[in-house]
Amino acid sequence: MESTPVNWESLDSLVINFAKSEHLIEDSSAPSSPSSSSASSSSNSSSSYHSRLLIRQIRRSIESGDVDSAIYLLREHAPVVLDDHRILFRLQKQKFIELLRRGTEKDRDSAIQCLRVALAPCALDAYPEAYEEFKHILLALIFDKEDKCSPVADEWSERRRLDLAGFLLSVLRVHLQAYDPIFLMTLRYLISIHKVFCLRQGISSPISDLTERLLFEDRDPPAIPQDSLYEAPPFDEVDIQALAHAVELTRQGAVDSLRYAKGDLFQAFQNELSRMRLDFSVLDELVREYCVYRGIAACTTISSSDYANSSYKDSISRLSDGESSINNASFDGFHEVNTIDASTQENGSEVHCSSEVITNHEDCSINDLGSMHSSSRRLRRSRCDASRELKRKRWRGRVETLELTSCVTVSYNCNQTVMPPSAHVTIEHKCGEEKVFRNSSCFQNANDNQKYEILLDLKELATKGMVVEVVEEVNAVDPEFFTQNPTLLFQLKQVEFIQLANRGNIHLALKVACSHLGPLAARNKDLVKPLKETLLILLKPDEEVLMKKFPLVALANNVQVAVGRRFGIEEPQLMKIMRATLHTHNEWFKLQMCKDRFEDFMRIDELKEINFHLIVDTTAVDVHANNSCQGSSQNTASSSNKLVEVNSSPSQGSLNENLCDENAILKVMEFLALPRADAIHLLLQYNGNAETVIQQIFT
Known part of the structure; x- marks a missing residue:
């Protein structure tokens, strides 16, 4: 399906905040002497x-x-x-x-x-x-x-x-005031809009198998306003309609929700989103897969018994001298990849997650792991010389323990329930760990652990602009990779050309253009225009402007996705959900012909905030290629075509927010209990006259 570019660094921030808030990862980044x-x-x-x-x-x-x-x-x-x-x-x-x-x-x-x-x-x-x-x-x-x-x-x-x-x-x-982290609120909101959009447009969702498992259809009952709130002053109709259509409420339901929130639209919105129930086992699976893929969390998992064992924590702290990490500059200080210099036994394979040799006796799907390792050793050596600020988190999982500190006797002189002092109510809510994680690719064997390390190394190199090293390392792992991914090679050589031009080395820059960019463009006509635009850089090199146009973060993401697929490691399903839901969010509000009032509040604007684009973007190609993979494969092809048809509808392109008066739209929505898009279409049929629309409907 068509997708919206996603700011993955903003999503990283939301996911890290969620994982820390829910204690899903071991948060060791707290300062030793925290400020007030x-x-x-x-x-x-x-x-x-x-x-x-x-x-x-x-x-x-x-x-x-x-x-x-x-x-x-x-x-x-x-x-x-x-x-x-x-x-x-x-x-x-x-x-x-x-x-x-x-x-x-x-x-x-x-x-x-x-x-x-x-x-x-x-x-x-x-x-x-x-x-x-x-x-x-x-x-x-x-x-x-x-x-x-x-x-x-x-x-x-x-x-x-x-x-x-x-x-x-x-x-x-x-x-x-125990609201879920903003990530969960945003996810609920985007999925609910995605479902409504697909239902109203009569199209099948390519991520329905995920969203149906993740977000339940039924909601918790709403809280009832106290009697004193029933005489609350009337609310602005704009707020009522915005709330009603954002979370699929009746008008009276929206009014009651605003009463309970004492007129605070955004608190009412939070309350209604919180009523949507999520399956936390599915959610944690998606988040863990994403965190491992993005280098936020390590592949290894802390078991609940180990985590509760203080000696385990002590042993972790003693290993600090043997740590190695990747300072990922693209994450603005959010995280840094770290692996402990320790050995684990898994499926008869020995994995040393440091600069030591990684041994494994299983076959690799692309090449012998020996050749993969020979390249990764060089990556790790260069990595160890970099400065380190933060470390890759260890995944703890959902183990919830609620401490009760006083004695309880609940009794009516007939039925007693006694809890001793300092009792612990331990909720082993581990989200069906065996079921949840058995399909996660990084946990199958040591081969996959090594592939993840190589992917993250390549991503770091690309983020730092070390594109020559990226090409060398990829070729060392798989000499045929760039033959099958020429567009990605073109992107890497574009960046190399820019770097040389910025340094004033025009001779070498032209040599790169002649040796790589020109032949690639000759074989692919779509690359001719980007080649011309790239050559224009020679007229006036400006590194700051050029790096915005050729962002290293986006390039690093493309490298990780493409090489990962070559390794048989698909991009996380959370990425698919975010691309699809952000796309339908855009399309939904095109139909509504208004801006989403809650977009900033839910930080959706940050997820869409892409101030740059590569001259050649392989993301769409990657998404289409991925549609044939497991998960949502059965529905994708047909729904992609249908979504394209919806997006190219001439009525959407011709309509704009200025065609109808806002008060007329609200009046029709209120009196006829219609969605905003339907109210606008009716007004267009009757020259924007709300009274005429209402009269015609009732007669």
Whole structure:
């Protein structure tokens, strides 16, 4: 499918922030003597992480029927939430049902005691309908949970657990300000727009197999505004419509959301995005694959038992003298690649992740690993001389431990749940680690680990502008590579030409043009125009301007993707998701004929912020070539054609934001409950007159 250029460095920043916030990677980059501002930021991050752990544990407790534990956690960490008797009543009602569900005589007695001590008093002042609901729930004492036709079949339904848990999370998230990192918000938003766009345009999504697994269709119930907020002043219709169409709400749903957020449009937007449920096992898989591919995280993984072992941490710190790293200048200080000088045994292969010899007895898909290693040794030697600032992170995985520091006794003199002091609620939520990572290519054998190291070395060289070395190393690994990728060779030689011209070495620059650029352009007519533009550089060399036009970061990414495919290592699936969703985001707002109000807030503008382009861009070619690979291969070919047809629609090209008055658009959207694009099309049919449109529809 057609794709939008992505600023991968901005995505790196978002992903690193997410991985650190969720403690998925070992963050060893904290300064030894942090400033007050950095200490405050670290404290806030830790507090937010603990709050997210808390609400996830409360969710799991309620969904498993353990309401006592959920109430205890609320009393310990968010007692204000239980001051709302509407919430407390719903929790006590669910506890009553769960006690009956157990089916023993003792639990039945506990349920009746719960009715007398907790549920009945709470029903008197929770909300007007609460006492009627209390009397209705008494029927559960008579009608069995297996009776699907009983008046209380809905109360027995386990769906009530999910709804209550989701509702409580919506409340707690706002109360504790425990919002997910911006990366998750952005991902939810882009995928939801992608789905809506594909549905409205009648096209199949090339990433549907990923998005369906990653983002669930159902959402958590919204938090209900307090009674005092129902008399909130009217909100701007622009805000109501923006929120309603950004997150697929009814107009009344958008109004209620704004009421709960006290009129704050962006907080309401965050609240609604947070209701969209993600599968964290799939998410962590995508993030880990991306981090390894981009050199953010090492291939090796810290097991939960090792991580908890203090001696393991000590042994890591003692290895610092044997570390080697790559200072990747293109990431603006975000990360640096690091490998520990340690050996690991895997599939009968010995891997020394340093400048030592890497031995392996398996065959390489391209060439014998001996020749691959001979080139990588030179890369590692040059790498060790560079300055180092940060190190490649170690992937820890999702192991969540919630510490409870006080004794808990939840009792109504009938049913006790006791936790000892300093109890630990340990949530081994490892995201199905065996299932999640078994398909990640870098974890199959030592060959793949070595390939990743070589890819990252090549990427670093390209980022530093060492294009001659890149060509040499690639040729050493695979002499046939540039025969099959002439456009990439043209790009590398373009940069070499520019560097020589900037240094005033015109003779060598022309020699490069005659030896490489000219013959390549002669074999590919598409390269003739770029060749002419490249030669114009001789008139007035300007390194700063030229490096913007021929960015080394983009070139390094192209080298990594192309050589990686040659090694049989596909680009991460998260890259495919971002390309596709950013493309549909652009197309969706072309249809809406307006700017996305939340684009800056979600940092989508940064992801699209490409201030440069290579004269010859191989990214599109790479994307099309990748469409035939596993994952989304079955849907891609047809959907690519359809998307091209949608993008080339003449109606899109001819429309612009000035054709219709904004107030007229909002009026039609409000009265007819129509999407913005439909409202605009109707107004165009009736000369932009909103009253005429409404009259025609109703008559």
